[in-house]
Amino acid sequence: MSSFEAVFGGSPEVVARAPGRVNLLGEHTDYNDGYVLPIAIEQQTSVSMRRNNEGRYVLRSEMLDCTVRFTLDSPPTEHFATYVYGCLVEAHAAGIKTPASDIYVQSDVPIGVGLSSSAALEVATLRAVRSLTGELVDDVLIAQLAQRAEIKHAGVRCGIMDQMASSLAGTQSALLLDTRTLERRLIPLPPGSAVLVLDSGLARTLAGSGYNQRRAECEEAARRLGVISLRDVNDISVADTLPEPLRRRVRHIVSENERVLLAAACSGAEEFGALMNASHASLRDDYEVSVSELDRLVALLQAHSHVYGARLTGAGFGGACVALCEPQALPEISEGVLLDYSRSGFSGRMLVPSSARDRSVRP
Structure with missing residues (x-):
């Protein structure tokens, strides 16, 4: 070095x-x-x-x-x-x-x-x-x-x-x-919870992904709705007049803002985790920035008994997933989920809580 x-x-x-x-x-x-x-x-x-x-x-x-x-x-x-x-x-x-x-x-x-x-x-x-x-x-x-x-x-x-x-x-x-x-x-963070981040093994480059396209779609939707930005849309139904995919892009932004505010007010890890699960579904279906690797990794995390909720994090199109978990179970969760992920033919690794405990599991 x-x-x-x-x-x-x-x-x-x-x-x-x-x-x-x-x-x-x-x-x-x-x-x-x-x-x-x-x-x-x-x-x-x-x-x-x-x-x-x-x-x-x-x-x-x-x-x-x-x-x-x-x-x-x-x-x-x-x-x-x-x-x-x-x-x-x-x-x-x-x-x-x-x-x-x-x-x-x-x-x-x-x-x-x-x-x-x-x-x-x-x-x-x-x-x-x-x-x-x-x-x-x-x-x-x-x-x-x-x-x-x-x-x-x-x-x-x-x-x-x-x-x-x-x-x-x-x-x-x-x-x-x-x-x-x-x-x-x-x-x-909610009491009795900790953050775990797992890498899907699929790298993505923001400038070369659909990030700029999604931003342009949001700007076009805001223009058609006559608002400065989609922050100013409070009722998802107003987007029903928009063509696809603009209607779904608006639906994600409006519902995601609601989830952030709900999460900031909630006191329980289960409620917070449920909001994370809903966020991933919205990113996958309405914003269309997930991929099969991310969906598989999130599904494995969500199915684990010591995980409150999980979602992709970042712009999507690859990258990492974040989960809210029981703190004492972090090693068990990461090892078990990554092993099952490798059995699906993918290669992942733990990134957080600590790079010193980084573990990779390859198929």
């Missing part, structure tokens, strides 16, 4: 970290000005920085074993580097003078499974810039700059949930976030 010292010589001036996240409820609602309920995970991305005299940025990714050089006027062509470049450009546009620097990225946030590795990279980069420059940049502005970076420079028309969760959420309580107003509060 390399290090900043080994690559650049000497020590970094600053080191900043940011976590990945898993979304418990509120999928695809963030870019519709709706409600979301993410929670941070233990895995983090770290970004080390030091000013250099090269007049350009030198970016090294430990995970990808790749070094990229660029300036603010000459963007990189490597996709992972566009996230860092975008953060630097957007910080500069906000009046934060980012000096040419050596940048070293390390991460144990899994890529391509719906745990927001990109948001962790963006937030960690901007936190490093904040420390390096001494600029007074609050955590909400960091999330907003990170979102702009991903939309404008990485080509993903994301909502702000991932960046707000990475910038503001903790690992013990979920963040109830109104993505329109950015009002937020922490919601403890």
